[in-house]
Amino acid sequence: MASWNQPQEEAAAQKIQIYSTSNTGVSPFWRDKYERDAKKYWDVFYKRHQDKFFKDRHYLDKEWGHYISGAGKKEILEVGCGAGNTIFPLIATYPDVFIHACDFSPRAVNLVKTHKDFTENRVSAFVCDLTIDDLSKHISTSSLDIVTMIFVLSAVSPEKMPLVLQNIRKVLKPSGRLLFRDYSVGDLAQERFAGKDQKISENFYVRGDGTRAFYFSNDFLTSLFKENGFDVEELDLCCKQVENRSRELVMNRRWFQAVFYVTGGLNSSSCNEASVKVDLFGQESVKPEVAENALKESVNNFEVDLSESVASEMFGISSPEDNEMIEVNPRGCSLKIRVLSKEYQHTCKSTGLMLWESARLMADVLARNPTIVAGKRMLELGCGCGGICSMVSANSADLVVATDGDPKALELLNRNVTSNLKPPFVTNCLQID
Numbered sequence: 001m002a003s004w005n006q007p008q009e010e011a012a013a014q015k016i017q018i019y020s021t022s023n024t025g026v027s028p029f030w031r032d033k034y035e036r037d038a039k040k041y042w043d044v045f046y047k048r049h050q051d052k053f054f055k056d057r058h059y060l061d062k063e064w065g066h067y068i069s070g071a072g073k074k075e076i077l078e079v080g081c082g083a084g085n086t087i088f089p090l091i092a093t094y095p096d097v098f099i100h101a102c103d104f105s106p107r108a109v110n111l112v113k114t115h116k117d118f119t120e121n122r123v124s125a126f127v128c129d130l131t132i133d134d135l136s137k138h139i140s141t142s143s144l145d146i147v148t149m150i151f152v153l154s155a156v157s158p159e160k161m162p163l164v165l166q167n168i169r170k171v172l173k174p175s176g177r178l179l180f181r182d183y184s185v186g187d188l189a190q191e192r193f194a195g196k197d198q199k200i201s202e203n204f205y206v207r208g209d210g211t212r213a214f215y216f217s218n219d220f221l222t223s224l225f226k227e228n229g230f231d232v233e234e235l236d237l238c239c240k241q242v243e244n245r246s247r248e249l250v251m252n253r254r255w256f257q258a259v260f261y262v263t264g265g266l267n268s269s270s271c272n273e274a275s276v277k278v279d280l281f282g283q284e285s286v287k288p289e290v291a292e293n294a295l296k297e298s299v300n301n302f303e304v305d306l307s308e309s310v311a312s313e314m315f316g317i318s319s320p321e322d323n324e325m326i327e328v329n330p331r332g333c334s335l336k337i338r339v340l341s342k343e344y345q346h347t348c349k350s351t352g353l354m355l356w357e358s359a360r361l362m363a364d365v366l367a368r369n370p371t372i373v374a375g376k377r378m379l380e381l382g383c384g385c386g387g388i389c390s391m392v393s394a395n396s397a398d399l400v401v402a403t404d405g406d407p408k409a410l411e412l413l414n415r416n417v418t419s420n421l422k423p424p425f426v427t428n429c430l431q432i433d
């Protein structure tokens, strides 16, 4: 027999948990959304940053020049090409290479095609999701000399990484090489995720803008490639201490640089040639723990991407671009309010950095009915960064005290108050933590 509260029970069972109730990371709802909309988040990234975020990767020649130069015209595939920071230094240095380049963000591919150095004789750029679209529909099987994979695999969820490698394996020549660079566990940016609710799964996090980053361990990386038909030719853990003198900070950046080849694919001559540079990883018989010990941990002069925006991601400092200006017009007032940009709101724990509909309504009520606060002393609790109710009230109240518990919200509130209220009203509006 149905119990009397069956409808409530059913409704409760259908509830979707959107925000995590604990500090254990993002909820399944958001985890699924980040996966489903991964392409969209990256496309918005390029809409926002265009080609200004990453610096050109000029280290490729120094690190991997001996793989790229040499006899004959080399065919390269740059996967996850972004705005082309790997492509254009390569075509400038090597007149004989042809580069296929793909990304799942249509805006990124468009940035490549509209780059001043783009020419169809040297580059073919196309949209492709490496986890879904078959590369062999664009490129002949076993035809590529080199695949470059620079800070791309970390953007893919670990469950789907095997699909990417199997996809690439089909188009790489048996003697070809996959040149890899990506984040390592212990990188400063990973440490900065600790304590925030941005963890999706082990070593996998979502950034404020919805793009994701995985941090590889040596074991994970070697097993992943081996299980998907590759052997390791070189694998280095690179560490660099970066100093920011003005902020008095020392940052440890860590990443892996590796070269992989298709298992059983190398002919004996290239094998010998390879072993000059090889450490122990290329050999099947080496036990993982030996490989771990043999890992070269080097403090070196690799060039690190420290463009301003990467630095701000690392320092956690909101750049002015993280904010957006919105206009609010409660009757008789015009307020320009700075709030956290919409694309950053979804991972922001604070509820005080956005403007709530209820605040708009209340500000409107107060603006239409100034007698509610006229001649009175008013305290607003949890006003958030907008503080629009307090600002509207400051016109008629004797004193307004606007409060919030979030220092970031107060910081923005200060800016909003200063830019919207002129003396004598501004002295009436105080903020306390």
Ligand SMILES: C[S@@+](CC[C@H](N)C(=O)[O-])C[C@H]1O[C@@H](n2cnc3c(N)ncnc32)[C@H](O)[C@@H]1O
Residues within 6 Å of the ligand: 042, 043, 054, 057, 079, 080, 081, 082, 083, 084, 085, 086, 102, 103, 104, 105, 108, 128, 129, 130, 131, 149, 150, 151, 152, 155, 156
């Ligand atoms: C950090 S950027 C690296 C860009 C470029 N490789 C470079 O050297 O500057 C990562 C790129 O991977 C792309 N990406 C992420 N997941 C992808 C997927 N499943 N298929 C294709 N591209 C992907 C993103 O759109 C982004 O452009």
